[in-house]
Amino acid sequence: MHEIVQEYYGRQLKGTSDLKTDACCDASAVPAWLKPLLANIHPEVLSRYYGCGLVCPPLLEGCRVLDLGCGSGRDVYLLSQLVGASGEVVGVDMTDEQLDVAQRYCAHHAETFGYSNVTFLHGYIEQLADLDLSPGSFDVIVSNCVVNLSTDKGAVLRGLHRLLKEGGEFYFSDVYADRRVPSTLRSDPELFGECLGGALYWNDFLALAQDSGFRDSRLVESRPLEVTNPTLSERCGSVGFYSATYRLFKLEQLEKDCEDYGQAVVYKGTIAGSPDKFTLDGHHTIEKGRVFPVCGNTWRMLAGTRLAPHFDFIGDFSQHFGLFPGCGREIPFGNGGNQDSESGGQCC
Numbered sequence: 001m002h003e004i005v006q007e008y009y010g011r012q013l014k015g016t017s018d019l020k021t022d023a024c025c026d027a028s029a030v031p032a033w034l035k036p037l038l039a040n041i042h043p044e045v046l047s048r049y050y051g052c053g054l055v056c057p058p059l060l061e062g063c064r065v066l067d068l069g070c071g072s073g074r075d076v077y078l079l080s081q082l083v084g085a086s087g088e089v090v091g092v093d094m095t096d097e098q099l100d101v102a103q104r105y106c107a108h109h110a111e112t113f114g115y116s117n118v119t120f121l122h123g124y125i126e127q128l129a130d131l132d133l134s135p136g137s138f139d140v141i142v143s144n145c146v147v148n149l150s151t152d153k154g155a156v157l158r159g160l161h162r163l164l165k166e167g168g169e170f171y172f173s174d175v176y177a178d179r180r181v182p183s184t185l186r187s188d189p190e191l192f193g194e195c196l197g198g199a200l201y202w203n204d205f206l207a208l209a210q211d212s213g214f215r216d217s218r219l220v221e222s223r224p225l226e227v228t229n230p231t232l233s234e235r236c237g238s239v240g241f242y243s244a245t246y247r248l249f250k251l252e253q254l255e256k257d258c259e260d261y262g263q264a265v266v267y268k269g270t271i272a273g274s275p276d277k278f279t280l281d282g283h284h285t286i287e288k289g290r291v292f293p294v295c296g297n298t299w300r301m302l303a304g305t306r307l308a309p310h311f312d313f314i315g316d317f318s319q320h321f322g323l324f325p326g327c328g329r330e331i332p333f334g335n336g337g338n339q340d341s342e343s344g345g346q347c348c
Contacts, residue, residue, distance in 0.1 A: 031056075033273055034078070040112050041077045042105045048072035048098065055142040057171040057247065058271050059306050060087065063139040066163065067091045068125045068156070068172075069146030073102030076118050077109050079142070085115040090138075092121045092131065126152045128159035136165050139306065143172040145243075148198040153205075157212035164250040167305045170214070171247045175225065176202040178240040185239065191232060196225075196241055214248035215256055216297045218281035221245050247281065249301050258295035258327035263315035265292050265302055270310045278310070295324035 030038065034056060038046070050071060060082040070076050070091030079089045093099050102120050110116035123131045125146065141160045150156050160170055177199040191197035200208070209217045222244035227233040267278050269288035279285045280301065286292045291314065294302070302311050323329055 031273075037078055037081045038074075040081065040109075041074060042108055044101060045072050045074050045077060045105055048101050049074040050145065055144050055171055055173050055245070056082070057140060057142075057169065058273065059310075060140065062086045063306070064137060065089045066133070066138045066141045066160070068141065068143035068160065069093055069149070070102060070120065071095070071098045073105070073118075073120065075142065075144055076102065076120070077105075080109065080118050081113060083117065085117060088117050088119070090119045090121065090133070092123050092125060092128070094122065094124050096122070126150055126155040126159070128156075128163060133163055135162050138163050139165055139168050141168070141170045141172075143170075143174070145174055145195050147172065148175045148195050148200065149192070150198070153200060154208055154212060157209060157214065161213040161250055166250060166252065168250045169247055169305065170250075171220075171245070173243060173245045175199040176205060176242050176244055178202070178242070180204065181239060185236065188235065191235060194232065196227070196232075196236065199241055202242070202244075209248055210256065213250065215251075215254040216249075216258070216301075218247050218249075218284075218301070219244060220247055220279070220281050222282075249305060251300050251304050253300055253304075254297050257329055258297055258324040260321040260324040261296045261299070261315060261317050262319060262321055263294055263296065263299045263313070263317075265294055265299065265314065266290065266312040267292070268310050268312065271307075295327060 048071065055075060056078070060079065061084050063083050064087060065079050065083055067076050067079065067089060070093045073091055076089050076091040080087075083089060091102060093102070099120055099122055106116070106118065106120075109118070121131055125143075141164060147153055147156055157170075164170065175195045178201070180201045181197065181199055185191050186197050188197050206217055222242050225241040225243055227236055227241070265286065267286045267288050267290070269275050271278055275288070277285050277287045280298065284292075284294070284298060296317060299313065299315075302308060303313055323331065
């Protein structure tokens with residue numbers, strides 16, 4: 001499949017307008033405060049952008065960031081401005097034509113920004129260990145509609161887990177399916193290039209992330225994808241596709257489920273762009289000044305990462321109260337009596 005992707009993105013697609021679905025582009029996802037930074041990026045770099053959404057977590061100043069599947073470098077040059085002169089951004093891609101565009105404008109952007117802090121590497125995201133990148137050396141890793149193009153997604157997740165620092169974060173947008181994609185779609189070069197054929201069933205992704213060391217994946221936002229090309233839509237049949245943004249933290253002490261330790265946090269309102277409330281994920285929007293009860297995993301995602309200075313923390317891990325209410329699971333046992341008198345108490 002590497003050859004299919006290189007052919008599609010390196011030679012068949014000449015610009016964003018050549019895409020046949022909206023899977024890889026969503027201009028509405030660009031927040032207003034980032035648009036001036038995008039305006040600093042060379043037009044040719046922008047025209048060769050094929051991402052879905054915009055991967056841009058907060059608090060990046062001074063961070064070392066890795067962009068998987070950086071393409072023509074749009075997000076690398078955007079992140080370059082956010083990490084600043086004291087940070088660094090490394091972009092990895094396997095398509096020579098895309099990297100040629102990215103590298104062509106290094107000097108242009110260094111002059112525009114007033115500093116040079118980007119590096120582009122040719123490589124495969126399944127083989128990050130082959131690159132000269134030190135384990136535990138990145139604060140944040142991002143990718144934008146790229147992991148679905150890999151035929152070994154487990155290798156990708158294991159590789160980036162190795163490169164992240166403890167407390168680091170993989171923040172990324174990608175395409176997911178509402179069921180396992182049939183082999184006929186997975187082997188279709190056009191659907192694969194359009195980020196649909198390689199989409200993971202969302203529940204398989206969650207299991208794969210756990211197996212790779214990320215114990216509590218957090219969904220930030222999502223939207224259904226419309227396959228507007230009639231021919232491709234007919235090929236997809238009843239499979240539904242979604243663009244989704246997840247954040248995965250590398251924290252050794254995260255638990256598989258959300259456990260309740262009677263803890264809470266208070267947001268200080270000090271994160272730029274979020275003066276009144278901070279959104280950790282789709283289920284955790286924390287208002288400034290308000291005592292906000294959290295599970296142990298959420299506590300650690302805030303206390304053990306670059307987010308910590310912006311919160312006050314209440315409680316500890318000395319007392320356990322069971323599963324955190326409302327986190328999607330509940331105690332499996334009945335409340336007394338014969339729970340299945342007709343089946344004679346069968347276990348399944």
